[in-house]
Amino acid sequence: MKNNVKMSLIELAGTPAEVGRGWGKAIAENMHQGLNRILTVVNEVHKTSRAEALSYAMKLWPAAKQFDPELEHFVRGQAQGAAMSLEEAWATRCGLELLFVNTGLAAMCTTLAGTGLATPDGQSIIGQNIDWFKGTPIALLHIKRSDGLRQLVLPLLGLDEYTLNSAGLACCLNGVSAIQPNLKSKISMGAYLPRAMRQTDITKARQLLEQACRGIVAVTLADAKANLLCVEGTLDDYEVLQPHDGFLTHANNYKTSRFQVVDGCQMIFPDSPARTARINELAAGLAGRLTPQALGQALADHQGYPNSICRHPDPSVLPGLQAETLGSFIMLPSEGTMLITEGNPCTHEYVCYDV
Numbered sequence: 001m002k003n004n005v006k007m008s009l010i011e012l013a014g015t016p017a018e019v020g021r022g023w024g025k026a027i028a029e030n031m032h033q034g035l036n037r038i039l040t041v042v043n044e045v046h047k048t049s050r051a052e053a054l055s056y057a058m059k060l061w062p063a064a065k066q067f068d069p070e071l072e073h074f075v076r077g078q079a080q081g082a083a084m085s086l087e088e089a090w091a092t093r094c095g096l097e098l099l100f101v102n103t104g105l106a107a108m109c110t111t112l113a114g115t116g117l118a119t120p121d122g123q124s125i126i127g128q129n130i131d132w133f134k135g136t137p138i139a140l141l142h143i144k145r146s147d148g149l150r151q152l153v154l155p156l157l158g159l160d161e162y163t164l165n166s167a168g169l170a171c172c173l174n175g176v177s178a179i180q181p182n183l184k185s186k187i188s189m190g191a192y193l194p195r196a197m198r199q200t201d202i203t204k205a206r207q208l209l210e211q212a213c214r215g216i217v218a219v220t221l222a223d224a225k226a227n228l229l230c231v232e233g234t235l236d237d238y239e240v241l242q243p244h245d246g247f248l249t250h251a252n253n254y255k256t257s258r259f260q261v262v263d264g265c266q267m268i269f270p271d272s273p274a275r276t277a278r279i280n281e282l283a284a285g286l287a288g289r290l291t292p293q294a295l296g297q298a299l300a301d302h303q304g305y306p307n308s309i310c311r312h313p314d315p316s317v318l319p320g321l322q323a324e325t326l327g328s329f330i331m332l333p334s335e336g337t338m339l340i341t342e343g344n345p346c347t348h349e350y351v352c353y354d355v
Contacts, residue, residue, distance in 0.1 A: 004349040005342045013144040016070040020077025024089070027139045027155070028082040031092050034157025035084075037133060038095045041320070053098055057091040057188075064090075064191035067212060070198075071191055093190025095159040096175060096216045108252040110275045110309045111172040111220055112283060112298055114290040115228040118246030124222035127295045127330035128172045129345065131311045132156060134322045138342065140353065149198060152338050152355045154329060160217075161193060162329060164338050166355050167200035168224025170331040174250045177264035178215045178234035185235065187212040193219070202227050210238055218250050224334040234259050247283040247290075251276040271307040278303050292330050292339055292350070299328050300345040310346050 012022040024031065042048045048056075065072050079089035091098065109131045115124035130138060136157060143151040150166035164170045171193075192212035199205040202223040209219055209231040218232035230241040230248050232255065239256040241248065252269035253276055254260055265272045282298045283290075299309060306312040313322040328345040331338050336355040341348035 002347055002349045003343065004351065006351050007140045007340060007342050007353075009353065010139060010141045011144075012141055013146075015146045016074040017077040019143055019145065020074040021081040023141065023155075024078035024081025024084070026081075026141070030137050030139060030157055031078070031082045031084065031089070033137070034095065034159070035088055035092045037136070037157070038091075038098055038159075042098050044320075054087045054091050057094040057098065058087055060094055060097065060185065060188045060191075061090055063187050067187050068191050068195040070195070074194075090190070092157065094188045095157065097185050097188055108175040108269050108272070109173070110279055110299070111174055111248075111250045112279050112290075112295060113172065113220055113222055113228055113243075113248045114246050114283070114286070115222065115226045115243060116246040117288060118243070118283075118286070118290045120288060120291060122226055123332070123334045124170075124224075124226050124228050125290055125292065125295060125330065125332055126170050126172055126220060126222040126228070127299060127328070127339075128162075128174070129299050129309060129311065129325045129328045130154070130156060130160075130162070131323055131325050132159070133320075134313050134324045136326055138327050140340065142353075142355075145198075149200070150355050151197070152353055154327070154340070156326070160189075161197070163197040164331045164333065164336070164355050165197060165200075166336060168333040168336065169197065169199060169202060169205060170222045170333045171197055172220040172250070174218045174220070175216065175252050175269070176218050176232060176254055177252075177268045178254075178259065178262045179264040179267075180215075180235045180262050183235035185216065186214060189213075189216050193217075202229070206231060206240065210240070213238055218254075220248055220250060222331070222333050224336075226334070230255075232256060232259070234262055245287060249276065249279045249283055251279065271304065274304050274307075275309055278309060292332065295330050296328070296339070296345055296350055299330075302346065310344055312344070
């Protein structure tokens, strides 16, 4: 019998500053814990002090503010709500940039999405497991923006924000690593992703990602009109991936052939190729049958255990770097619905939430 755990829904509303303050206040403990965890790993791996890490994050701040006019109001609100400095609040949103060259980080996610011929009704469906350090808390926010847009957001300690909005735009996120030593991140994911996920049109969201998505993550987008695509980038280039036979899959290795020469997955995400092969195999067996139930079963797959699609702590890894599937989600853009497990999908039921 699987556990049936309903997450507490945190309601936020108002202007960017008001949403930021509410966000910070509601998950202040998560934000402090997340920042401290990131800075501890950065110090242990890179011998970078807290002050140096915060200083690096702030180097990304000017370009981020210029890219998104709402960002400064939101982050200052977050800082106030969480009782953090601006530097600390912003650094929580730059976690992947700070961890970018960390080796042995086998803690990332696997995505399966489909549309058209892949699904019984031709509509898009998109889902993934949220894999990160063991015991990391996740939260669920329901945001009513002052412009009328509503969002369901699963924030992972400021690192990622898995989002479904009321216009039917949904995203999945998969960490990637481009080994390009002479290049640095220009615009933090903490700036470009929220702006992309405020859009009401997938084309506008894609254009923003084409402009700013450079390394760190591959972003898969789906919408209520059955559109599906993925934007993956290196630090100086990008590619838009289209579905194959209705399916899009992604783990943590690049799928664009010209990016493979700089792909750092073997060093940073060594189990990614095996998960990619497995999720592709599962997708091939689901042609025309990708329902929420089938997607949930795929995300609970244990081939390659414990570093499987449904990830469990690996006892051979140092305790501080052990990873697990913290939760799993499936988004149905045409229905405005997100199905979520708080915990591994092999042991927890998906619970339905409406945007």
